[in-house]
Amino acid sequence: MKAFFVIICCIFFIPCAAQSFDCKQKIAEYQSLFQANKANEAYEVWSEVRKKCQREYERIYDDGAIIIQGKIKVTKSLVEKERLIREILKTFDDYYSYFPSHIEDFEIKKAMIMYYNTVKAKQQMEEIFILLDNGFTKAHDKIKDVNAINLYFNLYFGKYRNKDITAERLTEKYFMLKDLLTNLEVTYPNNMKAYMKVSSIMDNMAKNVLTCSGVCDYYKKNYTFNKDNSKWLLAAITNMSFKCSSTPAFYMLVEALYKINRTSQSAGFMGLVALKQKKETDAIIYYKESEALEQNPIEKAKLDYIYATQIAISDKQKAREFLNRALQFDPKIGKAYLYLAQLYAGSIKECNTNAFEKKALYYLAAMTAQKAVLSDPKLKTQTDKIVDKYMKLSFVHKDKDLENMKGKDYTIGCWINESIVVPKK
Numbered sequence: 001m002k003a004f005f006v007i008i009c010c011i012f013f014i015p016c017a018a019q020s021f022d023c024k025q026k027i028a029e030y031q032s033l034f035q036a037n038k039a040n041e042a043y044e045v046w047s048e049v050r051k052k053c054q055r056e057y058e059r060i061y062d063d064g065a066i067i068i069q070g071k072i073k074v075t076k077s078l079v080e081k082e083r084l085i086r087e088i089l090k091t092f093d094d095y096y097s098y099f100p101s102h103i104e105d106f107e108i109k110k111a112m113i114m115y116y117n118t119v120k121a122k123q124q125m126e127e128i129f130i131l132l133d134n135g136f137t138k139a140h141d142k143i144k145d146v147n148a149i150n151l152y153f154n155l156y157f158g159k160y161r162n163k164d165i166t167a168e169r170l171t172e173k174y175f176m177l178k179d180l181l182t183n184l185e186v187t188y189p190n191n192m193k194a195y196m197k198v199s200s201i202m203d204n205m206a207k208n209v210l211t212c213s214g215v216c217d218y219y220k221k222n223y224t225f226n227k228d229n230s231k232w233l234l235a236a237i238t239n240m241s242f243k244c245s246s247t248p249a250f251y252m253l254v255e256a257l258y259k260i261n262r263t264s265q266s267a268g269f270m271g272l273v274a275l276k277q278k279k280e281t282d283a284i285i286y287y288k289e290s291e292a293l294e295q296n297p298i299e300k301a302k303l304d305y306i307y308a309t310q311i312a313i314s315d316k317q318k319a320r321e322f323l324n325r326a327l328q329f330d331p332k333i334g335k336a337y338l339y340l341a342q343l344y345a346g347s348i349k350e351c352n353t354n355a356f357e358k359k360a361l362y363y364l365a366a367m368t369a370q371k372a373v374l375s376d377p378k379l380k381t382q383t384d385k386i387v388d389k390y391m392k393l394s395f396v397h398k399d400k401d402l403e404n405m406k407g408k409d410y411t412i413g414c415w416i417n418e419s420i421v422v423p424k425k
Helices: 002-019 023-035 039-053 059-074 078-098 106-117 122-142 146-161 167-187 189-206 212-226 230-240 248-260 264-276 280-293 297-311 316-329 335-345 355-375 377-392
Strands: 409-412 418-421
Touching (some): 059 106, 078 106, 106 146, 122 146, 167 189, 167 212, 167 230, 230 248, 230 264, 316 335, 355 377
Antiparallel strands (some): 409 418
8 A cells, every 4th residue: 555655656746846847937047147157057057958848949959059159168178178069069950850940051050160169170171061061952042141151162162172073063052152142132131241242252262263164054054944033044144244245055044034024134134145146236225125124314324324335346326325315314424424535536547537637536535524523523533634635635736737727616527426616725
């Protein structure tokens, strides 16, 4: 009978003991201890919570990583530091085990914990790389840690330099990370500068590796799967525009984007393609469509200026039209006057000018450039240099052929068809 009574007491005692552990209260306790800079005490309470509340409260895993790192900072023993690092890594493994959909990038977090808390020996860096590689492969669309992106590409580039991976694989990784950064810039604009900085670092590292052939091969290989994805197409076109804008692959991507998403930007790319194909008339049509689709006058002016610089090689007169349109939309775009002045001065041979006409053309260029500073005072230094250069090539007081023309109107023909008043002195 006595034995039976003991058994009954045990049966009822066990659940009572389990229920006596208040997870919420203990969580508040270790948080309070940690805030009071009592890392060791906080760690002891947290360790108990981890054992008894691991399936119930997600927050204990992030808290644990912070608390253990607090202990690492004050621990002098390398052996103990290594043990604590491994405990953090195990904590993230448990986090993923119990809450997999909440921390899909757990391997990235593990890699960065190691990177920040180890001496970065060769073996440790290899382990960090493997964790990053796995994390970016499995959950790259969940990653937003700019430092992780930067570290991963640096390590990947190092493996390329050591000939452990091919240029083709590096190209694929480069564009995968560039696409990720582009999306992050849009999603997290407050951190845009950091993402853009890493993107620029990647560009500088990879610029001698990314051949036009390799870039084209990469996008052709991925085109079929992404041909209806306007974001992917736009990113691909942007990445190719610097080196590969004269390739059939670039034309294919631009036409696909324009077909599914007709915008000011896609129409502008179509104009560039037409120009590359020496279809100037089509290019001008697309450029005008691009401007028409843009609603902001200031942006319209910027577009017209860009299109003027692109069309100028084949048609200076049309370039002037775009520059004039730019000035209509934004009278403060003074650089349009400077570019127009350069077009005038660059037409000496094209217009078969004689000695007098040559000086008249330089004078027109100088007078045109002077307008720039009236539109944009910040251009004064640049404008003064250009005006001085052209005026020295223009009329001088002792010119014999100037005597009969002083103060008179003179029309410059060719494509220019502009009049000047010949200076009296």
